[in-house]
Amino acid sequence: MLDWEKIYATRAKRMGASEIRELLKLLEQPDIISFAGGIPDPALFPAEAFQDAYSDILSGPEAGAALQYSVSEGYPRLREWIVKRMRARGIDANVENIFITSGSQQGLDYLGKLFLSPNDTALVTWPTYLGALQAFNAYEPRYDKLDFSSNAVPEAYGEAAEKAGSRVKFAYLSADFANPTGESLTPMERERVLDLAEALDIAVIEDAAYRALRFDGERHKTLLTMDCERNGGIENTRTLYCGSFSKTLSPGLRVGWVCAATPIIKRLVLAKQAADLHSPTINQMAVARVAEKSFNEQAEKICKVYGERRDAMLAALEETMPEGVSWIRPEGGMFIWITLPEHMDAAALLPLSLKTEKVAFVPGNAFYADGSGHNHIRVSFSCADPATIREGISRLGRLVSNELAAAA
Structure with a gap:
């Protein structure tokens, strides 16, 4: 059997699977609240x-x-x-x-x-x-x-x-x-x-x-x-x-x-x-x-909906996240960037979140060329209604609070 690894170009070693593409599979699981995919809401497509x-x-x-x-x-x-x-x-x-x-x-x-x-x-x-x-x-x-x-x-x-x-x-x-x-x-x-x-x-x-x-x-x-x-x-x-x-x-x-x-x-x-x-x-x-x-009417429509969802997520973060956690307040787009305390590892937190709270997010290290950024989380508000956002962020806040208490 041919050993494919021996004949790949050197560039093939730099090709890796997208963590986000893999996390998108979670959207098919009805019990998961997913803030992982930075994708548009299909209900808003024209x-x-x-x-x-x-x-x-x-x-x-x-x-x-x-x-x-x-x-x-x-x-x-x-x-x-x-x-x-x-x-x-x-x-x-x-x-x-x-x-x-x-x-x-x-x-x-x-x-x-x-x-x-x-x-x-x-x-x-x-x-x-x-x-x-x-x-x-x-x-x-x-x-x-x-x-x-x-x-x-x-x-x-x-x-x-x-x-x-x-x-x-x-x-x-x-x-x-x-x-x-x-x-x-x-x-x-x-x-x-x-x-x-x-x-x-x-x-x-x-x-x-x-x-x-x-x-x-x-x-x-x-x-x-x-x-x-x-x-x-x-x-x-x-x-x-x-x-x-x-x-x-x-x-x-x-x-x-x-x-x-x-x-x-x-x-x-x-x-x-x-x-x-x-x-x-x-x-x-x-x-x-x-x-x-x-085009302009479509852009106005989605901005209104996404803006309301962003506001819901920002409000939920304010209500549920413990002291020591911060986040960026975007004026548009699809994402909020959360910074956890330095000692926390978002990649290690993700499987626990999926298991105990049924909430998906993207660990921040995926976005760093050197693999750093371990204490960051990307959450997307584009595909969840305000009620779901409030519930999901509440669960995530509870998880972070419990992990901080356990480490104290």
Whole structure:
């Protein structure tokens, strides 16, 4: 029998199972209250709008094109809708600056493939989105902690990368309602990210998957908007904006996009031609029709519901969590980031929570490039009603209180 391990590429060692993907299986167990999956509530999907869109496509003149091979750049009508949305944000994009992907996750994979040679450095937040680490890991990078405070020293990043035998290639981050923390960058912090990227002469990957999910607070400019203002237009920018319809319209259709300068778009097209030729045309057509008719209304609807659920979770945390536990109060997104006392281990707490309290969450260490963050928990409020949230957080608070009492 062939020993497969001997013939795998070295990059295969960097590929690991997603802890979140595994935890999503718990959603099928009716006795588990799950705050683990950072997924949209399917009850809020615009199912009827998509039913009408697919019917319109398959009964109309575009039926043949919908079922045929298509261009790798993406469906022109959808790209034109995205252009209008990007221009509304102060980004002087054209259709040539838009590239359709199979979800923004594919965009991250392609960008990792495009920029990372083995041992190159990727700057990421500490913690950061697990899916980004999985996408980049296949290209065997080293990671360094992205510091956008006033204390950041660009030269230190370059020196550390040089010692490792390579260079820094990009900074990756979510500026709005980051997964897992729910945090957003201030305007000053956004400026510092661009300053750092300019000093190091690297790219910036802006993951904007949650940007449309703002419940309250002030809306800030995207990094790409600020980059355009600094440098006189999108063709002179270093920021690569990754957008998605997964959190607003439908994750199952797998439609996302990258907005960037045309030299990057051309390279991404080559990557897609070699990988899957193009994203499913009929899905792109359907998303274009639904987005044209009702994107803003859909975003308003889900923000209202998710905002109420966030408020319910914050109130429950205030009522039930013991002293020594803290959390971030997000202005949008799907997550709340909980910090337990330093001596507690969330990964060890999870099986106990599942067994005794029937509550699922994601241990924080999954989101750290170095596996640290043991005393953090990510909980999602997107798929539970307020009553369920209150019950689940009450159980979790009881568990944490009992564990702290036992350790005292």
